[in-house]
Amino acid sequence: MANEFLLEELTTFLEKHLIEEKSHWLRLHFTQIYQKSFQNNQFQNLQKWCNDFLVKYPTKIFDSEDFTSLQGNALVSLIKRDDLQMEELKIWNYVIKWDDIVGKIEPYQAILERDLWKDIMKRITNPNREISSKILPPRIILKPTLPTRAMESFSTVINEEHAAEIASWIDKKAIPYSIKDNPYEFKLLLRGTRDGFNVATFWKLCDKQENTIVVMKVNNTDEILGGYNPTQWDKSKKGYWTDCNDSFIFSLKNGTILSSTLSHVKKY
Numbered sequence: 001m002a003n004e005f006l007l008e009e010l011t012t013f014l015e016k017h018l019i020e021e022k023s024h025w026l027r028l029h030f031t032q033i034y035q036k037s038f039q040n041n042q043f044q045n046l047q048k049w050c051n052d053f054l055v056k057y058p059t060k061i062f063d064s065e066d067f068t069s070l071q072g073n074a075l076v077s078l079i080k081r082d083d084l085q086m087e088e089l090k091i092w093n094y095v096i097k098w099d100d101i102v103g104k105i106e107p108y109q110a111i112l113e114r115d116l117w118k119d120i121m122k123r124i125t126n127p128n129r130e131i132s133s134k135i136l137p138p139r140i141i142l143k144p145t146l147p148t149r150a151m152e153s154f155s156t157v158i159n160e161e162h163a164a165e166i167a168s169w170i171d172k173k174a175i176p177y178s179i180k181d182n183p184y185e186f187k188l189l190l191r192g193t194r195d196g197f198n199v200a201t202f203w204k205l206c207d208k209q210e211n212t213i214v215v216m217k218v219n220n221t222d223e224i225l226g227g228y229n230p231t232q233w234d235k236s237k238k239g240y241w242t243d244c245n246d247s248f249i250f251s252l253k254n255g256t257i258l259s260s261t262l263s264h265v266k267k268y
Contacts, residue, residue: 008042015045027053031066038074051078058086062094065121070098155188157215157224162252166213169248169262170228186213207235215252222255 018026026033030050037046054061055078061067075098078084079091119131158166160179167184168176177183189212190205206212212233215226227249231242244265251261 011042012045015043015049019045019049030060031064034061034074035066035069035071038071038077047074047077051081054078055081055084058084062086065118067094068098068121155186155215156191156193157217158226158252162215162224162254165252165260166226166228166250169250170211170230192216203233203235206233209233222257224252224254224257226250226252 026049030053033046034050034054037043037050058078061070061078075095079095084091116133119133122129122131155163160182163184163186164177164179164182167182170184171177189209190202195201195205210232211228211230213226213228215224217224228247229244230246231244248262248264250263251257253260
């Protein structure tokens with residue numbers, strides 16, 4: 001207890017000596033003194049002296065390169081002062097800047113070169129300041145395009161343009177997808193000429209499947225008919241129907257058929 005009392009007494013004496021006899025030295029090393037004083041709550045007199053100075057000259061800390069590394073308790077103690085000579089809007093802009101740096105940028109300090117870190121701090125506090133780091137041009141962002149898919153691998157009835165058109169109807173696109181930006185890849189589940197046209201085969205290959213498309217070509221004509229069902233086929237619910245507003249039927253442009261026709265389900 002005696003040692004603690006002696007330490008407190010020594011701290012008070014040191015603070016008084018610095019404030020009364022070494023104020024010029026304190027101003028020369030202000031930023032370091034300000035931060036150190038708030039690392040230990042015993043230096044309350046020194047904290048008050050620093051804040052008394054800053055309320056008159058707030059740019060001393062707000063525009064310094066060390067502002068973004070300021071401890072939170074120091075910043076809070078300063079903005080609590082009603083006599084702080086700075087407009088509220090500017091104060092909050094600085095607070096937002098401080099929070100962004102502490103929360104988002106500071107964790108990367110360890111992996112950045114020392115000079116680069118200093119330049120980042122300079123630009124944040126003053127965007128017009130010159131820096132020594134080499135500024136590289138912005139990277140070129142390429143617009144990704146989906147690879148062309150060979151539609152013949154899953155369909156002998158429709159082509160790539162048909163697939164893009166159906167995809168546009170599914171997504172209710174006002175501007176249809178092109179062949180290159182069609183986001184869907186169709187997977188063949190059943191082909192009548194390969195798997196057969198009987199009911200048992202359909203349920204074997206399509207049960208529990210959803211978002212399915214059926215297409216068929218009318219024999220000896222250019223007419224291609226089809227439909228889209230977003231709901232799941234469920235054999236266990238045979239004899240029941242499901243309410244859905246996104247399903248549709250269609251006729252595709254092909255040969256002598258000069259335009260496609262889309263028909264949505266009407267709700268009565």
